[in-house]
Amino acid sequence: MSFLEVRNVSMRFGGLMAVSDASFDVAEGSITGLIGPNGAGKTTLFAIVSGFQKPTSGQVVWRGAEITARPPHLLAAEGLSRTFQIVQPFAGLSVRENIAVGAFLRHKRRADAIALAEQVAEQVGLTAELDKPAAALTVSGRKRVELGKALATQPKLLLLDEVLAGLNPSEVRDIVPVVRAIRDSGVTVLMIEHVMQAVMNLCESVHVLAQGRIIASGTPAEVVATPAVVEAYLGHGAASRLSGGTHA
Amino acid sequence: MTAKDVWPILLFGAVAALLPVFVTAGTLMNFAIFTLILCLAAQGWNILGGFGGQYSFGHAAFFGTGAYVTAVLQVRYGVNPYVTFLAGIALAALVGWLIGFLSFRSGLRGSYFALVTLAFAEVFRVLSNAVEFTGGAAGLLIPLDQRAANFQFESRGWFYLVVLALVVLALLMTRALERSRLGAQLVAVRENEEAARAVGVDALRVKLSAITLSAAMTGAAGGLYAQYFLYLDSTIAYGAWISVEALLAPIIGGAGTVFGPVIGAVILHTLAEATRMMVGRIPGIDLVIYGILLILVVRFPPRHFASFLWRQFRSYDPDLQIVFILRIRRRRSAQRERR
Numbered sequence: 001m002s003f004l005e006v007r008n009v010s011m012r013f014g015g016l017m018a019v020s021d022a023s024f025d026v027a028e029g030s031i032t033g034l035i036g037p038n039g040a041g042k043t044t045l046f047a048i049v050s051g052f053q054k055p056t057s058g059q060v061v062w063r064g065a066e067i068t069a070r071p072p073h074l075l076a077a078e079g080l081s082r083t084f085q086i087v088q089p090f091a092g093l094s095v096r097e098n099i100a101v102g103a104f105l106r107h108k109r110r111a112d113a114i115a116l117a118e119q120v121a122e123q124v125g126l127t128a129e130l131d132k133p134a135a136a137l138t139v140s141g142r143k144r145v146e147l148g149k150a151l152a153t154q155p156k157l158l159l160l161d162e163v164l165a166g167l168n169p170s171e172v173r174d175i176v177p178v179v180r181a182i183r184d185s186g187v188t189v190l191m192i193e194h195v196m197q198a199v200m201n202l203c204e205s206v207h208v209l210a211q212g213r214i215i216a217s218g219t220p221a222e223v224v225a226t227p228a229v230v231e232a233y234l235g236h237g238a239a240s241r242l243s244g245g246t247h248a
Numbered sequence: 249m250t251a252k253d254v255w256p257i258l259l260f261g262a263v264a265a266l267l268p269v270f271v272t273a274g275t276l277m278n279f280a281i282f283t284l285i286l287c288l289a290a291q292g293w294n295i296l297g298g299f300g301g302q303y304s305f306g307h308a309a310f311f312g313t314g315a316y317v318t319a320v321l322q323v324r325y326g327v328n329p330y331v332t333f334l335a336g337i338a339l340a341a342l343v344g345w346l347i348g349f350l351s352f353r354s355g356l357r358g359s360y361f362a363l364v365t366l367a368f369a370e371v372f373r374v375l376s377n378a379v380e381f382t383g384g385a386a387g388l389l390i391p392l393d394q395r396a397a398n399f400q401f402e403s404r405g406w407f408y409l410v411v412l413a414l415v416v417l418a419l420l421m422t423r424a425l426e427r428s429r430l431g432a433q434l435v436a437v438r439e440n441e442e443a444a445r446a447v448g449v450d451a452l453r454v455k456l457s458a459i460t461l462s463a464a465m466t467g468a469a470g471g472l473y474a475q476y477f478l479y480l481d482s483t484i485a486y487g488a489w490i491s492v493e494a495l496l497a498p499i500i501g502g503a504g505t506v507f508g509p510v511i512g513a514v515i516l517h518t519l520a521e522a523t524r525m526m527v528g529r530i531p532g533i534d535l536v537i538y539g540i541l542l543i544l545v546v547r548f549p550p551r552h553f554a555s556f557l558w559r560q561f562r563s564y565d566p567d568l569q570i571v572f573i574l575r576i577r578r579r580r581s582a583q584r585e586r587r
């Protein structure tokens with residue numbers, strides 16, 4: 001039994017099949033990548049898994065139980081937490097209060113929630129900004145808040161939607177070990193990521209989504225060597241042109 | 249809650265409790281009691297609108313329910329006014345829950361929610377004007393019977409203290425809410441409902457709790473109003489005036505802060521009363537004042553205004569004011585350049 005199973009999930013928006021018949025697994029304790037070109041349907045899949053959208057068809061099974069379209073707050077309480085690609089801070093609140101909202105999920109007393117929030121802030125490297133309003137942070141700071149809020153709910157499965165996008169290489173280098181440490185603390189991570197350096201570095205296994213379909217699954221090295229994946233990113237015929245190029 | 253959370257409220261209560269010692273003039277006591285009742289109504293609005301970001305234009309629905317239940321049960325059925333007062337709070341809370349259930353469950357937000365609350369208040373107003381047991385268009389008079397056991401007092405001072413005690417209680421409850429998990433989740437829903445749901449906040453439950461508590465407080469204000477003025481009709485109980493005052497006071501004083509509604513209610517009524525004294529009783533002059541205040545507050549958001557006042561108060565320095573104005577100018581021209 002897999003930790004998370006996405007079974008034949010489809011999502012239709014009017015005439016557009018954003019996700020069509022996608023199936024994949026996530027192993028417990030892994031960092032699994034979900035990659036694919038822009039508009040492939042990755043974020044839509046996250047919205048379905050986290051209960052924000054109801055799929056047109058298909059199921060999501062988590063730890064043996066079907067959770068399709070269960071409301072997000074219940075899923076969060078059961079230990080499934082997500083971040084948003086377009087960061088969603090509580091803009092008027094301080095960093096401490098932002099993370100504390102997540103921490104309140106498992107702590108009724110304010111003092112406990114604040115203590116956990118400060119601990120999480122340290123984990124994601126925000127200790128120096130605890131008192132700043134979330135709206136005043138840099139891109140990298142906001143991504144960290146997004147991560148901190150989700151982490152403060154003490155999840156078992158964490159869905160990260162492009163937490164590295166928009167960061168410069170040195171900021172990426174700073175956050176990669178943070179993600180690894182989260183996994184090492186026992187949290188299973190499923191991450192959408194375009195930064196291939198990080199995917200190669202972090203993920204044990206990767207699923208590739210293109211035009212709503214899963215076109216390849218495997219280790220990062222296997223997947224980038226798959227012709228279908230190269231074509232999905234670079235266009236039809238690219239794989240043969242590339243291999244032709246190396247022959248010449 | 250820590251001592252630091254509580255002492256400003258108790259200090260406010262203690263200082264305000266001294267008023268009847270110094271003031272004996274009837275008109276001034278009337279003014280003070282009326283202002284305190286509005287503080288309570290406004291604190292109710294503040295819990296839902298200020299902390300929860302759900303702007304209601306129809307808090308009259310709760311005020312009127314509290315008022316009518318308090319009055320009707322004692323006049324028609326001879327129930328003790330203390331009991332009818334509590335029943336009024338309970339029924340107002342129920343009405344709040346019901347309106348919340350109907351509108352939040354169908355996902356109404358922002359101006360749609362505001363309009364629905366306004367519609368409910370108007371329906372209540374029309375109904376209470378039409379039916380018999382509320383006294384209809386003629387209104388309802390609570391017979392004068394000045395005994396403490398009857399929730400009527402011979403001296404205004406006593407009534408003032410009772411209302412003040414309830415305002416202090418409401419302030420303490422609001423502070424407790426602010427420090428609680430529910431309060432944090434309510435603010436989170438205000439700031440970003442999607443993000444709140446993602447971190448496990450049951451947005452519907454949180455908003456329902458808020459509107460119920462909010463309605464109970466504003467309902468209590470209605471009950472006190474009935475018990476003090478001993479007369480009600482539909483335009484008093486369910487009229488738009490109270491919806492407007494309940495939302496203006498917190499917005500002017502600082503929505504989503506514990507003392508905002510008190511500061512706002514005092515500012516509003518002092519200004520309204522002062523203009524009345526200066527220009528005489530021109531009908532609607534208080535509304536003109538409110539309108540001007542509202543425009544000012546929207547133009548210069550109260551958060552800035554309040555923190556500006558606070559800074560002035562802490563270290564009064566005439567230069568600061570100039571710095572402040574310059575800073576606003578600079579920010580504006582920076583904004584203009586960006587466009």
Ligand SMILES: Nc1ncnc2c1ncn2[C@@H]1O[C@H](COP(=O)(O)OP(=O)(O)OP(=O)(O)O)[C@@H](O)[C@H]1O
Binds near residue numbers: 013018036038042045
């Ligand atoms: N609510 C919606 N209504 C209509 N179309 C939608 C909706 N959400 C997503 N789409 C469309 O579905 C497709 C997949 O979008 P999605 O955001 O899932 O892609 P993505 O793989 O996350 O892309 P990116 O890498 O750019 O983030 C896109 O064509 C998008 O325009």
Ligand SMILES: [Mg+2]
Binds near residue numbers: 042043044085
């Ligand atoms: Mg996306």
